Amino acid sequence: MVDMTDGEPLGVAVVGAGYWGPNLVRNFRNAREWTLVAVVDLDLARAREVIGGSTDVLATNDLDEVLARDDVDAVAIATPARTHRGLVEQALRAGKHVLVEKPLADDVESGRSMVEAARANDLVLMADHTYCYTPVVQKIRELVEDGSLGEILFVDSVRINLGLVQPDVDVFWDLAPHDLSILDFVLPGGLRPTGVAAHGSDPLGAGKACVGYLTLPLEGGAMAHVHVNWLSPTKIRQMVIGGSRRTLVWDDLNPQQRLSVFDRGVDLVQQSVDIADRAAATISYRLGDTWAPALPEYEALSRMVGEFAGAIREGRTPRTDGAAGLRVLSVLEAAQTSLRARGALVEVAAETPTLELIR
Amino acid sequence: MVDMTDGEPLGVAVVGAGYWGPNLVRNFRNAREWTLVAVVDLDLARAREVIGGSTDVLATNDLDEVLARDDVDAVAIATPARTHRGLVEQALRAGKHVLVEKPLADDVESGRSMVEAARANDLVLMADHTYCYTPVVQKIRELVEDGSLGEILFVDSVRINLGLVQPDVDVFWDLAPHDLSILDFVLPGGLRPTGVAAHGSDPLGAGKACVGYLTLPLEGGAMAHVHVNWLSPTKIRQMVIGGSRRTLVWDDLNPQQRLSVFDRGVDLVQQSVDIADRAAATISYRLGDTWAPALPEYEALSRMVGEFAGAIREGRTPRTDGAAGLRVLSVLEAAQTSLRARGALVEVAAETPTLELIR
Amino acid sequence: MVDMTDGEPLGVAVVGAGYWGPNLVRNFRNAREWTLVAVVDLDLARAREVIGGSTDVLATNDLDEVLARDDVDAVAIATPARTHRGLVEQALRAGKHVLVEKPLADDVESGRSMVEAARANDLVLMADHTYCYTPVVQKIRELVEDGSLGEILFVDSVRINLGLVQPDVDVFWDLAPHDLSILDFVLPGGLRPTGVAAHGSDPLGAGKACVGYLTLPLEGGAMAHVHVNWLSPTKIRQMVIGGSRRTLVWDDLNPQQRLSVFDRGVDLVQQSVDIADRAAATISYRLGDTWAPALPEYEALSRMVGEFAGAIREGRTPRTDGAAGLRVLSVLEAAQTSLRARGALVEVAAETPTLELIR
C-alpha cells in the first residue's frame, strides 16, 4: 500500500479535530511528502470547520470508512490519551502507519501493547514529540552527539508558568512530557533513568499536584531533574545540560540568545598520589568563552511530518518512535508511583527493546 | 557582668581570624554598641594582622585569658564547625554571651547541647545567619508577616554557580545553610518541615555531592525546594515564595530589581455543587500588577551585630537564636540521612522548644 | 449617508491589498461596528486572494464604482504614501470618511491639503497610528494624563534591529513614524517640538541613512530623542519618559514586564538664598518603589477600527486624526531638511490648527 516512489505523496488521515489536530492538518497540507485525505472527528461539523472551504479533503466521523481506503497510508491520532490504544491498534490492524500524540497512552501496559503491535505488523509507530523537531533541540542533540559537551554530568530542566490548572491531569502529566521527550531525544541511548523520585504538592487543594519535582538518576552517576509548576507568576523554560567538556543553557524565552554553550566548568585533573590531598589537588576550573550558535528558523511540526514520511518510505524507525514514547510514559507512570510513596525512588518499568524495522 | 545602661558599649572578643573573622572584627569595631576587646587565634600573627596597626585591641592565642576578663561580655566564634561546641560551651560556662558562625555545629546532638547550655546559663546564643539581616530578606519577612503574600503555598530556591568544590563538605553543607536559614527566618513559625528528601549526585567522582536537591514538605500542604549546584556555568541566586494572595521573586543578582511582588496567581474561587464540574468551576486567575519595593542600603553584618547587642541588653531571644541554628542543622543532618537512603523522605530530629529568655 | 443608529454597522472599503491591507480586512471583518463591503486593488487577483472564499465582499479594481456606492460609509487607504493624497481627496469628495496608513503623505503640503479637505467636507480623516492603540501605549497616555509622571522632562526612544534595508525610504521614514506617532499620542498637546535636528549615516554606501538620530527640543526645556538603526545585531525597542514625579520605561521586548514606572529621580527641592550654594543645596534624590502595571490583552488594530467607527458616529475628531498624522509628517520632513543641513536645528512647518469637527 505504501508507495515507495519518492515522487508520489503519501496519503494521511488526521483523527481528532480538537486543540492539536488543526496544527497537524495545516502541516500535512503544506508538506510536499503528504496528501491530506481525510479528517475524522466524532463531531462532524468540527471536522468540516478544520478543513475549511476545501472540497478535496473528506470530513467524516466514520473511522472504519477511512481505514478501508487504499489512498490512506498513514493515520495521525490527536485524541485524548485514554483513547490512543484502541485507535492506534485499530489503524495498525488496517495496515496503516501511525503517528500519535503524546503521551503515547495513559498507562505503560497500553503503550507496550501498541509498540508490539506496530512491530508485529511491520509498521511505523511514531510519537509526536514536537519539541524534538525544533531548531534548538536538533542543535542540542548535535552538540551531545558530536562530543562538544563531553560526558553528560547533570541535567536541570525548569518549566514553570502561571499555567492552566488542567481538570483531568496533574502538573507532571501536563508539562513533564515535554522535558522527558526532549531528554529522551538528546541523551545518548535515550531516557533510561535508574529510578524516578517524584515530589509534588497541591497547596491549593485542587485535587492534584500543581507543583512538581522529578529526580532521575542516570547511569554513570549523572542526574536529571525536572521542575514543573503551574503556580509561578513568572514564566521560565530553561534546560541546563552540564557536560565534562562544556555546559549548555537553553533559555527558550530569550529569542535573542536561546542557546548558549559555556566552556566553563570544574575538572578533576589528576589523580593525586597522596590520598589525603585528593580533593585539593585534583580540582581545576575552566573559565573559557561562551558561544551562542545561530539557529535556523523553521516550524517544528513541518520537520516532524517530514520525518514521519521519511521513516515510512525508508522502512526505518523514526527518530521519535513508539519506543521513545513508551520510555517517556514509563517515567511518568513511575513518577505517579513515587508520588504515592512519598517520593521514594522507584524503578522504571522494563522496556521492550528498540528494534530496527526490517522489511 | 552585662552593663544594661544603653550608653555603655558591650565588650566583645572575636575567636577565629580566618575567612570570616575579619568581617566580624570590622563590624564590631564600627558598631556604636560594641567595643572590640580581643581577637583570638591559634595563629597569633594572623590575629595581629587582622587587628592592623591599632594597639587598643588585644591579639592573643589564649582563650582562657580572654574569657577571664570582666570587660568581655560576649564572644563571637568564627572557627570551623567541628570546634563550635567546645568553644561555645566553654564561653557560656565563663558567663559570656555567644555569637556563632553557621552551621551551628557539625551534628544535631552538639547543637542541642549548646542550645541547652545557653538556656541553663540564661545567656544569649545567637547564630550568625547573616543573610537574614540583608535589606531584601528583612523586607521579605515583613511581606510574609503583614499578610501581603497570604498563606505560603510553595518556596523554590536556586543557588547555583561555578563554585569552589570544597575539600571537607558537600554542596548541601556548603550552600544550603544560606537557603535554610533564610527559610527559617521568613516562614511563619520557622523552618519545621514534616520531612526532608535529598537527592545528590557526584558526577565528577569528587567523593561528595556537587549537585543537590532538597525537598521539604511543610505543614498545610506547601512544599519548599532547594537546588544547590557547584557545576553550573551561570550563577543564579533566586528564591520564589508563592502565596495565596501574592508571589514574590527575589533575584539576588539583579541589583536593579532585586525583589518583585506579583499580584498574579491561581485561585480556587468557589466550591461547585456539582462534583463533576469541580475543577472547571472553581479555578480563576489573577493577573494583576507587579511591584518592586525600594530597599534601603546597609551592610547586613552591621545590623546583625546590632541585633546581638539588642538581645543582650534587653534580655531577649535574638531573631536568629541558637534554636534557629539548630533547626537549620537538623534539616542538614536529615538531608544527609536521606541522601544515604537514596532520597527517602526522613523525619527531622525533634527540636528543643524555643523559650523566651527570662531574667 | 452615515447611519447614526448605534445598532447598524458602517460600511467600509479597503483600498490596497498589499502588506498591511489584509490586517485591516481581518479587523474590519471581526468588528461589530463594521461591514466590509469591498476590497480594491489594481491587481484584482490579489484583492480576491485577500478576501478568501467569501462571496459577500466585492473584489474590484474600480475605485470609482466603490465610491459611488451608498453602502460604503468609509474608506481605508493602505497604499504607498505617494498615492495617499490623490486617493484620500477623491474619497473625501465622494463624501466618504477616510482612514489612511502612515505616513499621512510623502510631503507636508499634501498632508495639509488632505487635512483641509476633510475639514471642508466635515468628514473624519484618521491616521492609522496603530501603536497608539496597543495596551501599553494606552496605559502610558493614561499615566501622563493623570499626572503620575508629573511634568515631562525627557523622552528617549530606541528602535534598533537588524532591519530590512528598504529600497525606497531611509531609516527615518521607515522606523521613526512609530516613535513620532507615539510621542504625538502621549505628550500633552501632541508632538510640537520647537525644532528638529537629524543626524544620519550611511556607512554601507546604501544610498540612504541606515543609522539615525533625531533630537526634538520641546517647549519648557524638555527634549525628546529618537535612535533608529537598521544595522544593530540586537533588537531593542525601548522608550523612557522621564517626569518630574516618576519615570517610565517601556521595554517592548520584555513581555513579562513591558512597562515599569519608577518612583526614582532627581528633585530641585528648594531655592537656596545664597546663590553660590545653589546647586549643592537644592538637589535631592528619590529612591522609591518600582511598579509594573498589569496590561490588558487585545489587538491594537481592533481598537483602532473601533475608534474610527466611534469618531464617525459621534461626529468627533478621532484620537489619531489627520492633524496628528500631519504633525508626524512635519517632523519627518524637517528631519530630512536637517539631514541635508548637516544636522542643523530646523523649524517644523507651521501646523493647521486642530479643530473639533462640528455637525
Next chain:
Amino acid sequence: MVDMTDGEPLGVAVVGAGYWGPNLVRNFRNAREWTLVAVVDLDLARAREVIGGSTDVLATNDLDEVLARDDVDAVAIATPARTHRGLVEQALRAGKHVLVEKPLADDVESGRSMVEAARANDLVLMADHTYCYTPVVQKIRELVEDGSLGEILFVDSVRINLGLVQPDVDVFWDLAPHDLSILDFVLPGGLRPTGVAAHGSDPLGAGKACVGYLTLPLEGGAMAHVHVNWLSPTKIRQMVIGGSRRTLVWDDLNPQQRLSVFDRGVDLVQQSVDIADRAAATISYRLGDTWAPALPEYEALSRMVGEFAGAIREGRTPRTDGAAGLRVLSVLEAAQTSLRARGALVEVAAETPTLELIR
C-alpha cells in the same frame, strides 16, 4: 634621573588626596615597578589619612619639596581639572614624568600647552584613562585591531544613571570623558571626528545640561553617538561597535556576559548593473553565531600604573598619552561650542600631531 634598570622601582609622588588619589596610592603601592615616595595635599591631615599607619611615605603639603627630590621620578596629579596645567607644567619643568587625571585640562589651549611642554622636555605625559585598561576594553581594542570587526560602521554608547548632579560641570564633562577616551583607545587612529554636534537639556533648571547627546561623524562615513544622562532611573552602560564583518555589544552591567560579538549584519554584496535594481539586488544579511570571549580578571588601575612605568623605562609614548587626553578634551570643548550654537556641527580644534618620544 630615571633608572633604566628593570629591577629598580621608580619613585612616584601622588598629588591630590581627594576622591581618586587614594586609588592611585593603593595601586602604586601594590606595583612592583613603583615606590610610593610621597602624597601631597594642601590638607596635610588628609594626606596622612590616605597613607595610613605607614611611616615610609612622606605626607606633605609642599609640592616644591617633593619635586626637588631625586628619588621622585614621576608625579601623578589627581586634583581638579582647572589646576592641572599649572601643576603638570611645574612638574615637567622639574624633570618629572607626569600622569594626570582626566580631563587633561579644562580647555584645549591648556591641554595643548601641557602636551608641548612634555614633548619639549622629552618626558612622558600620560592621561589616566582608566577604563582603557579594563579587561573588556583591552579585548575590544584587540578585536578592532585584528580585523575581527572589519571596518567600523557605527558606534553607539549609552551611559545613563540616576547620577549625582555635579555642582561644577554638566553631564557631558562628567560622563562623556569615559566614552570618548574609550573611543580614542579603540578606534584605529584614535578619536578624530570630522565634527561634533551636541544636544543637551536642563529640564530641572539646574543651570547645566543633565541629559546630553553627542554626534561624532567619523571619516569614511561612520558615525559615533554618545548618550549621557543623569536623570535615568535605570542604569545602562552599553557600547555597540558595528563593523562590516562583526558587531560587538559591551554591556558593562552584565557580568555574566559583558562582551558579545555578533556575526550578524547587513552586507552590500555586489554592485548591480541595472541601476534601478540596485538596493534590492545588493543587500544581503548575515545571521551567524554569537561569541562571548572570556575576559581575564585584573584591576584596571594596576595595569595603568604598569603602562606608565613601561613608557618611562622604554622611553616611549604610553598607550593613553597626553595627545589622547588632548583629543578627548578637544571633543568636549567642541561639544560645548556646539551646545551654545543649538547643536550645530562644529569642527574640532586642530591637534598637535602625536610624535614618538625619542631619546
